[in-house]
Amino acid sequence: MPDIRPFCMPKWGIEMTEGTLAEWKLEEGSAFSRGQLLCLIETAKITNEVEAEWDGVLARVLVPAGGDAQPVGALLAVLAEPGTSAAEIDAFIAAFRPAEASAAARGGAAPAAAPAPAAQAPAPQPPVTKPLLTNRAISPEARKLAEATGLDIEPITGPGRDGRITLQDVQQALRAPAIPALHGTLAVVEEDAKVFASPLARRLAAQHGISLVGVKGSGPRGRIAKADVLALIPAPAAPAPFALVPNPPVVAPFDRVRKVVAQRLTQAKQQIPHFYLRSSARLDELLALRKTANLVLGSKATINDYLVRATALALAQHPDVNVQVHGESVHRFAHADIAIAVASPKGLVTPIVRQADRQPIAAIATATRALIDKAQAGKLAFEDMDGGTFSISNLGMFGVEEFAAIINPPQAAILAVGAAARTPCELPGGGVGFETRLALTLSVDHRAIDGAAGAAFLATLKDLLETPERLFA
């Protein structure tokens, strides 16, 4: 039989499904030699030249140049050795089946797709694999796979006689190394002469704390088997249904402090027309400055001490917020006495840092520390808590983001401070960065302070906190 080969639409790349024959570089019937240009084929991406892979004759052109796109694998022409008869070409075309699925799905491009007898030999394909050159003993299937994949078989140590390589060896060599999930060792359950049980039954029994003494086994010669132990494992107890338990209150009458707090705050919330102003201040500079200041000055001022100082300075600039309400009159003060809310063992107490606008940070820190210590010890005196022109309540240490506090009469405003939080922000040059922000909520008594006045005070406070050098002025 003469050498007749199909010339099909090639597949260049995984995405190529069809191509167009742009130009034949040979006339039908003309001879070509290996490496000679046969045709140009266009795909959606490129136009490529196709060279002959052997010496032969362009025996029949089935798809002329410039026609419709042909699926990958479609028969474009038949190549043959010189002297092949037209009848042999016809028979070859009749027997040809496109190998590529896409061509087959479209019925194939071969014009004569009549079914051919099965006896017809398939067309010899040009070899696509490199023959394996080795002296090693290797099974035929292993050789085929090694050739098709181009695997280097030399490192394989074949387990067969004389190191013969099997298909399994090649398949193993082609896979990635195994990383087995290990279970590790277990405790050996010692044998007990009184118990006749399989190793697994013994292990299961130990795991579930089941005694096998006296258990009748179903295994060979009455041995206790896995199934016998499994039958003994009690089913997990159903969770007890939910039932109500007695939940009586523990009655604790208000103590003196709580009575005062209850009475004053009820009065405040009922009688004072509160309104709330929310803002936040960038804290990064203050945090950096505090670190340096503590280092240089040797003080241990907390963020709260800086807050007291900033608030007092802002109040000094805004005396219309630094007020008390008594009946139908408003008392204005030149200096700020800042009450700080402290949780003491006896309840909420509000000791006062006097004239904080006139005290440097270090002095405020010392005064505050002393007041807090006294509060914790329950030793605050009346004069420590009497008066006050403004309050600060800070729950940031509990992670509270923000909250609104109740005004402590006769004062007319209270600042509620939340936690410092890392917050995304727009950077000066665009883009996103993070900064530390502190949530501030000012509760204001509208009888004495108007919205604009409160807002102006809050803006000053924010400004002071964000440019903290001024806190040392």
Place this chain on the structure above:
Amino acid sequence: MTKMMYRDAVLSTIMEEMARDPDVVVLGEDVVGGMGTAGGPEAIGGIWSTSTGLYDRFGPTRVIDTPISESAIIGAAAGLALSGKRPVAELMFADFIGVCLDQLWNQIAKFRYMFGGKTRCPAVIRMAYGAGFNAAAQHSQSVHQILTGMPGLKVVMPATPADVKGLLRTAIRDDDPVIFLEHKALYATSGEVPDDPDFMIPFGHARLTRAGGDVTIVSTGLLLGMCEAAADRLAAEGIGCDVIDLRTTSPLDEEAILDSVEVTGRLIVVDEAPPRCGLAADLRALVAEKAFSSLKAPPLQVTPPHTPIPFARELESAYLPSIDKIEDAVRRVLAWR
């Protein structure tokens, strides 16, 4: 518990059973150990020292020195057993079963079956087996694979003195013929042995000596210790091995092997007999058939090659399984891709 050597566990069990049951009779080559020498009948003791003192205590009617003829020993044991005695016959070297194969294979193993269950043959045939003594191809073999393949015989391969005690007592009291294989290299090993005069270990009951979830290693006899050593080495790397001592190859504790492989998915059989048609091949086939779905890697065997046992020490040690070879097999099954 009493600490004793493997060989003393053999001797003391025979001694106790002879004292308990007057039908127990010992016979074999040189079991008296000095008959005809100037020093008296027991001057030397049997070559394995597993019958020392028996003659002195039980006399010539129950401790019988035989001619150097394995067919005579086993033939006589068969007759004794058929006539109601409980013979404990000794083959000095298991290698010589070929000489008495008809008595073993066609007679002892078949009596109960061929006489329609109307007779029983409570014979114990003790044999010293195993390599490692530079004793060459005819005095070093492990023959259990031949005997395990013979229906009608029970085959016992104890690995510890305690197992010798429990299994030999079971063998002597058993009403069927039992082949009791003692590894020569284990005779001088010691271990704790229960003092209970009726301590018995049932046949077909494997022992789990190391527990782990990754690889199942099955072995018997001398090699068990190597398997345990390999498992201990690997445990340091977090690789857990179930080490199963079969104790008897017939009956076989199939359940212990399958239960374990169902957990680990990997099997290695370590055997001192050559690889073809042996215990290792048999157990791997069992697992391939009954636990195929659990397998994560092909079951491997660690055995000597298919050659006679070499004489030269270096060759003999290269021939035999070793801790390194077992460890390597574990790593290979774990590396299966």
